[in-house]
Amino acid sequence: MTKTFTRNDLIRYIYNETTENEKKEIERELLLDNKLFEEYKDLAEVSMELDRFEMIPSEKVINKILNFSKTINLHSVR
Amino acid sequence: MNRNEVSDKKLVSAYIKGNEEAFELLVERHKNRVFTTINLIVRDNYLAEDLLQETFIKAIKTIKSGRYNEEGKFLPWILRIAHNLAIDYFRRDKRYPTMVLEDGSSVFNNLDFSEDSFESMQIQKDTHARLKQFIEELPLVQREVLVMRHYMNMSFKEIAEVSGVSINTALGRMRYALINLRKKITVNQSAYDKNFYPK
Numbered sequence: 001m002t003k004t005f006t007r008n009d010l011i012r013y014i015y016n017e018t019t020e021n022e023k024k025e026i027e028r029e030l031l032l033d034n035k036l037f038e039e040y041k042d043l044a045e046v047s048m049e050l051d052r053f054e055m056i057p058s059e060k061v062i063n064k065i066l067n068f069s070k071t072i073n074l075h076s077v078r
Numbered sequence: 079m080n081r082n083e084v085s086d087k088k089l090v091s092a093y094i095k096g097n098e099e100a101f102e103l104l105v106e107r108h109k110n111r112v113f114t115t116i117n118l119i120v121r122d123n124y125l126a127e128d129l130l131q132e133t134f135i136k137a138i139k140t141i142k143s144g145r146y147n148e149e150g151k152f153l154p155w156i157l158r159i160a161h162n163l164a165i166d167y168f169r170r171d172k173r174y175p176t177m178v179l180e181d182g183s184s185v186f187n188n189l190d191f192s193e194d195s196f197e198s199m200q201i202q203k204d205t206h207a208r209l210k211q212f213i214e215e216l217p218l219v220q221r222e223v224l225v226m227r228h229y230m231n232m233s234f235k236e237i238a239e240v241s242g243v244s245i246n247t248a249l250g251r252m253r254y255a256l257i258n259l260r261k262k263i264t265v266n267q268s269a270y271d272k273n274f275y276p277k
Contacts, residue, residue, distance in 0.1 A: 008249035011256075015227065017234060043256040046263065050228045053209055057113040061127040062105060065134040069101050072142060 005029060010036070014044050086152035094141060105134065108153055112160045115229040118221060119164040121214045129167065133160040157230045168218075212262040220255035223248055 005025065012018050013026045030037045084103065092100035112133060117126035137156050140146050148155040213221060222241070226232045232240070238248040 007253060008246055011249045011253045012234065015234070015252075042260045043253070046256045046259045047228075049205075049209060049263075050213075050224065050259075053114070053206055054110045055114045055117050055126075055210070056110050057127055057130055061131055062109060065105060065131055065138075066098075066102055068131075068135055069138050070098055072138060 007039075010040055010043070014040070014047055090141065090146065090152055094144075094146070101138075104152065108156060111153070111229055112156055115157055115225055116160050116164045118210075118213055118225050118229070119161070120167060125167070126164075129160065129163050132163055136163075154231065161226070161230060165222075208263075208266060209259075212259050215262070216255055216258055220251050220258065223251040224255045227252060 009018065009022065009026060013023065018026065030040055086104065089100040089104050093104065109130070113126060113130050116129045116133070117123065120126050120129065133156060136159050213224065216224070223237055226237045226240070227234070234245050234248045234252070238245045241248060
């Protein structure tokens with residue numbers, strides 16, 4: 001691992017917030033350092049799982065929101 | 079034209095002109111993201127639905143009164159409102175909302191999945207239910223960074239600015255959040271696999 005590389009940089013890499021040069025440097029390091037590669041694989045997997053995760057509100061609350069919108073007009077909101 | 083092809087900006091413009099269907103599309107498009115953002119912070123389904131309603135009502139009032147000026151950036155704007163309301167709730171009451179039920183049944187019954195088979199749907203549902211629980215168990219600072227990065231699409235620079243910490247601190251919190259989640263998933267994976275794939 002190079003002196004300038006930190007574990008936080010790996011996080012920036014996972015979230016696509018590195019420059020092209022940093023990206024190349026990290027990818028080079030990932031090929032050389034098995035431990036680092038394992039960490040990358042584990043954390044990237046969790047990150048992808050989080051991206052797939054979402055919660056859905058009830059129809060009841062959505063209807064309340066839509067009904068509120070319909071009952072309010074431009075002139076009454078100031 | 080495909081409903082999904084219409085931009086948020088056009089939908090907001092149509093809504094300003096009185097098109098309620100445009101607003102319905104906006105709500106349909108973003109409700110899950112906004113709800114997830116709130117729910118992962120407050121950790122209470124009922125409260126999250128109240129705050130979701132409050133968020134959209136605030137947005138409706140702002141747009142209908144002509145004070146909306148975030149053209150083309152509807153989602154980041156409404157997510158900011160949602161996030162602020164969720165955090166304000168904490169500050170106002172100075173308490174952590176409690177998980178609703180220990181068995182999680184009523185907490186997770188709002189999860190919905192697009193998988194076809196019952197089995198895959200059940201597995202997916204269970205995975206998401208556990209993930210939700212694991213996220214909720216994270217310390218607030220880690221959970222907040224996770225929510226801002228994943229569900230509010232904020233950069234670490236923006237997160238650092240909003241949170242009043244350095245970028246390295248924000249990155250460190252994200253890293254520990256992922257590490258903690260990974261540990262929790264790994265610990266539970268074995269028992270989970272045995273339940274679903276008995277030998």
